[in-house]
Amino acid sequence: MREAAEAQQQAAVTVTAPAFVPACPGAGKTYVITSRHLQSPRRLLRKGRALISFTRVARDQMARRCRQAGRADLVQAPHFIGTLDSFLWEFLVKPLRKADPMPRLLESWASVKALVEGVDREISLHRFPMTLAPSHNSAHGKVAWDKLDYDTRQLIDASSCSRSVWEEKILATRKSWCEQGYFTGHEVRAVALWNLRNAEAAAALLPPLQSRFAEIIVDEAQDCSAADLAILQLLHDADLPLVLVGDPDQAIYAWRGAEPEALGAFAARLSPTPHRLTGNWRSSPVICRLAATLRTGQRPPDTSVVRDDNIPVLLLPTLFAATGSRHIHAPTGTGIVGAFRTLTEEYAVPAQDCLVTAYRYATLPGISREKPNTNAITSLAWARTVAHTPGASGDDLARACAIAVRALFGYWYPGQSGRPDRIMATHRLPADQVNRTAFAFLHSLPAPHKEWGPQVWQAMKAWPALPGAAPQGGKGRLAGKPILSRPQPATGIRTNIVHQLKGDEADGVLLLLPDTGSVQRWATANPATDEVLRVWYVAVTRARRLAAIALPQEETDALARLLAGHHIPLRIA
Numbered sequence: 411m412r413e414a415a416e417a418q419q420q421a422a423v424t425v426t427a428p429a430f431v432p433a434c435p436g437a438g439k440t441y442v443i444t445s446r447h448l449q450s451p452r453r454l455l456r457k458g459r460a461l462i463s464f465t466r467v468a469r470d471q472m473a474r475r476c477r478q479a480g481r482a483d484l485v486q487a488p489h490f491i492g493t494l495d496s497f498l499w500e501f502l503v504k505p506l507r508k509a510d511p512m513p514r515l516l517e518s519w520a521s522v523k524a525l526v527e528g529v530d531r532e533i534s535l536h537r538f539p540m541t542l543a544p545s546h547n548s549a550h551g552k553v554a555w556d557k558l559d560y561d562t563r564q565l566i567d568a569s570s571c572s573r574s575v576w577e578e579k580i581l582a583t584r585k586s587w588c589e590q591g592y593f594t595g596h597e598v599r600a601v602a603l604w605n606l607r608n609a610e611a612a613a614a615l616l617p618p619l620q621s622r623f624a625e626i627i628v629d630e631a632q633d634c635s636a637a638d639l640a641i642l643q644l645l646h647d648a649d650l651p652l653v654l655v656g657d658p659d660q661a662i663y664a665w666r667g668a669e670p671e672a673l674g675a676f677a678a679r680l681s682p683t684p685h686r687l688t689g690n691w692r693s694s695p696v697i698c699r700l701a702a703t704l705r706t707g708q709r710p711p712d713t714s715v716v717r718d719d720n721i722p723v724l725l726l727p728t729l730f731a732a733t734g735s736r737h738i739h740a741p742t743g744t745g746i747v748g749a750f751r752t753l754t755e756e757y758a759v760p761a762q763d764c765l766v767t768a769y770r771y772a773t774l775p776g777i778s779r780e781k782p783n784t785n786a787i788t789s790l791a792w793a794r795t796v797a798h799t800p801g802a803s804g805d806d807l808a809r810a811c812a813i814a815v816r817a818l819f820g821y822w823y824p825g826q827s828g829r830p831d832r833i834m835a836t837h838r839l840p841a842d843q844v845n846r847t848a849f850a851f852l853h854s855l856p857a858p859h860k861e862w863g864p865q866v867w868q869a870m871k872a873w874p875a876l877p878g879a880a881p882q883g884g885k886g887r888l889a890g891k892p893i894l895s896r897p898q899p900a901t902g903i904r905t906n907i908v909h910q911l912k913g914d915e916a917d918g919v920l921l922l923l924p925d926t927g928s929v930q931r932w933a934t935a936n937p938a939t940d941e942v943l944r945v946w947y948v949a950v951t952r953a954r955r956l957a958a959i960a961l962p963q964e965e966t967d968a969l970a971r972l973l974a975g976h977h978i979p980l981r982i983a
C-alpha cells in the first residue's frame with residue numbers, strides 16, 4: 411500500500427511539465443510540490459521555478475520545507491514562492507505600472523477601510539464581491555449581487571438608491587483607489603488579462619517570465635476562477651511549462667468564482683494523462699470511506715496509507731439552538747463540544763488535537779465574527795477579544811492588529827489621510843514594529859464593557875508613541891459605546907469554519923450540521939454541482955483518526971442508515 415502511494419508521489423515529482431496532478435485529500439500535495447522543487451541542482455540557475463498557492467499559509471509551508479531541507483536558495487530568485495495574487499502582481503501587473511503613486515497590492519479593501527460614499531449610506535468596499543468574465547475584454551468586471559453577505563444585502567435592500575446607482579459608485583470607488591496606486595486581487599486579474607491580450611504589453615511582460623521560469627506549479631488548482639484559468643491558458647500558450655496540482659472534489663470557492671469543471675477541461679488540454687494521487691496519508695480507512703460518500707463519480711474510497719485505526723464515525727444527536735451556538739447533545743443534555751470532548755477521550759484521541767467545524771461562523775461555539783460596518787470602538791472591542799482568545803485564527807489576529815493600528819494612528823497622526831501604509835512610509839515605521847506595538851496595546855486593554863470608551867482613551871494617551879506622532883488634543887478619540895457580543899464559554903477545542911481549514915488537519919473532527927434536510931442532501935444531491943457537499947467533504951477529510959457529525963436528533967437514524975448502506979462503521983453516541 412505504502413509502496414504504491416510512494417510510487418504515485420514519485421511519478422508526480424518527476425513528471426515532465428505541462429502536467430496535471432489530481433490528488434485526493436491527504437495525498438501529500440505539498441510534499442510532492444516541494445520534493446519536485448528540491449530536485450533542483452544546487453548550482454546557481456539561470457531559470458527558476460514558481461510555486462504558486464492560494465494562501466499565505468501554504469506559501470509559508472512550502473518555503474519552510476525548502477529551508478528545513480537546507481535549501482534556502484530555493485526560496486530566492488530566480489525561484490518564486492508566493493500566492494497567485496502576488497505572482498500576477500509581480501510579473502503581469504506591476505512592471506507596467508507607473509512608479510508614482512507607488513503601486514500596492516492589498517489583500518482586501520478592508521485593509522485600507524475603503525468606503526463606498528456618495529450614496530444614502532456608507533458601506534465598506536470589500537463587502538461587494540466582484541465577478542470577472544474572462545471572455546469579455548472588460549477592465550473592471552461587475553458586482554456579484556447574488557454573492558452579497560446577509561448584512562450587506564440588508565443594508566442595500568434598505569437603501570433608497572437602486573443597485574445600478576450603487577454599482578456605479580462601487581466601480582468609481584475602486585477606480586479612484588486604483589488611480590492612487592491600490593489594487594486587490596480582482597483588479598490584478600483584470601489588468602493581467604488585459605495585459606496578456608494586448609500585443610504590446612504582452613511583448614514586454616512575457617519574455618522576462620519565459621527567461622526566468624523553467625516551470626510554474628499551481629497548488630490547490632481547484633480554486634482557480636475562470637479568470638485565473640484564462641490567465642494560465644495564456645501563459646501555457648506562451649510556452650511556459652505549467653504543472654497544476656489540486657483536488658477538484660475540494661473545490662469550495664465557487665462563490666468566489668472558482669470553476670472546477672473548467673479546470674477539468676483546461677487540465678485535459680494541458681496533458682491528456684493525469685498523474686493521479688489516490689493514497690491518503692492523513693486519514694483512517696473509515697474516514698476515507700466516509701469521505702467517498704460525499705464526492706462525485708462513485709469512485710472507490712482512497713487508500714489509507716499509514717493508519718489502521720478503526721474508530722467508527724460518531725453521530726451525535728443534537729438539539730441545535732435556533733440562534734447562537736449553545737447546541738445541546740441530546741442524549742446527555744450537555745453542550746455539544748463538551749460531549750464531543752468526552753467521546754474523543756474515550757477513544758484516546760487527545761482533545762487538544764481536535765477541532766470543531768461548520769459551514770457558517772454563526773453555528774460555531776467560540777469567538778464571534780467581526781460585524782461589518784460597526785463603529786470603531788465596537789471593532790476595537792472585537793479586536794481585543796481576539797487578542798485574548800487562545801487559538802484565534804491567523805486571519806482574525808491580522809484583522810485585530812489592523813484595527814488597533816488604525817485606532818492608534820488616528821490619535822498619533824491626526825489628519826494624515828488615515829491610511830496606515832502611507833503613514834508608515836512617511837515616518838519610516840517598519841511594519842513589524844507597528845504591528846508589535848499595536849498588538850501589545852490591544853493586549854493591554856481591559857476586557858470590553860459598556861463604559862469601556864474612557865479606559866481606551868486613557869490607554870491610548872498613555873501608550874508610548876511611535877516616531878513622528880503628533881497628537882492634537884482629543885482627535886482620534888473613539889466615540890460611543892461598544893456593542894458587545896454575548897460572551898462565549900471557552901471550549902479549549904479549536905473551532906473554525908470549513909473555509910478556513912483548507913490544508914489543515916486534526917486527530918478528531920466534529921462537523922456541525924444544524925440544518926434540517928442535511929441527510930436528504932447528503933443522500934441525493936450531486937457534489938459536482940452542490941458546493942455544500944464539497945464543504946462537508948473538506949471538513950471530514952481534515953480528520954486523521956476520528957470523524958464525528960452532530961446533526962438534528964430526528965435525522966440521526968437516517969444518516970446512520972445511509973452510512974451503514976456504504977458499510978461504514980458508525981456509532982450513535
Ligand SMILES: Nc1ncnc2c1ncn2[C@@H]1O[C@H](COP(=O)(O)OP(=O)(O)OP(=O)(O)O)[C@@H](O)[C@H]1O
Nearest residue numbers: 433434435436437438439440441691692912913914
Ligand atoms: N510520503 C509521505 N510520507 C510520510 N508522510 C506523508 C507523505 N506524504 C504526505 N504525508 C503526510 O500526509 C499528511 C497530508 O499531507 P498534505 O497536508 O500535504 O496533504 P494534502 O495533499 O495537501 O491534503 P489536503 O488537500 O487534504 O489538504 C501530512 O501530515 C503529510 O506530512
